[in-house]
Amino acid sequence: MSSEYIIYADESDRHGLYFSNFYGGVLVRSEHLDYVRQRLEALKTDQYLRGEIKWSKVTAQYLSKYRTVIDGFFDLVAADQIKVRIMFTQNAHVPVGLEEYQREHGYHLLYYQFIKHAFGLQYCDSSHPPVYLRIYLDNMPHTREKNEQFKGYLLGLQHSAEFRRKRINIRREDITEVNSHDHVLLQFLDVVLGAMQFRLNNKHRQKPSGSNRRGKRTIAKEALYKHIYGRICQIYPNFNIGISTGTQGNLANRWNHPYRHWLFIPRNYRLDSSRTKRKE
DSSP states (O other): OOOOEEEEEEEOOSOOSEEEEEEEEEEEEEEHHHHHHHHHHHHHHTTTOOOOOOOOOOOOTTTHHHHHHHHHHHHHHHHSEEEEEEEEEEEEEEEOOOOHHHHTHHHHHHHHHHHHHHHOGOOOOOOOOEEEEEEEEEHHHOHHHOOOOOOOHHGGGGGGGGHHHHTTTOOOGGGEEOOGGGGGGHHHHHHHHHHHHHHHHTGGGGOOOOOOSSSSSHHHHHHHHHHHHHHHHHHHOOOTTTSOOTTTTTTTTHHSEEEEEEOOOOOSEEEEEEEOOOOO
């Protein structure tokens, strides 16, 4: 009997004030998928959230509803029925020696690293090999040619030593671009990913032009971020959102942990301290 893992992935905020290139993903085992989707849809229905939920839609009016549905989402994360991974770069780490290809294809190269490494698939508990991997990518903002080339690279992951060792297989038809409107897991991911880039880039401090006060929407978003952070801290006390989550001496925790962050640091870089955040 084989196993199947389903990854939903998205990206956000390519150019932030302090942190950039945000990528996020959720992984669900096939045996949990129907229940998870039905549960998340039911949460939305109970709160009369009939359309797509998104970080950009968070307002004071909807704050209570978003808190409630996010609680249901993190209940599933805490139960390890959903794994969440967030990756980003820090602007202070300035890559050096990049080739033209790397500069031109940076979006997809980082996305590839995220899919390959963020979930720790090389440590997965594949008690029933082979493992089949399905990858749903929120529509990518690039040319069809580049996106198809990227999917080809993802398909090739199954031939890497790490994936072969775990007998992880990927079928071409299982790498698909989708619209988040049709996939509730991508919608919840958007909220969590949006909250992280919001806080890491100090958007909670933004004020409308000509005003000394923050807008109501900004205040509501900060409140929702704090609520999300509180749920993360129930899993990992004192969680630091701006660094890579530790493995507690066990690399298999890159897979085992239900929620992790990854600060991607280039192999070759120079440190630009002017781009770092001041300690608060």
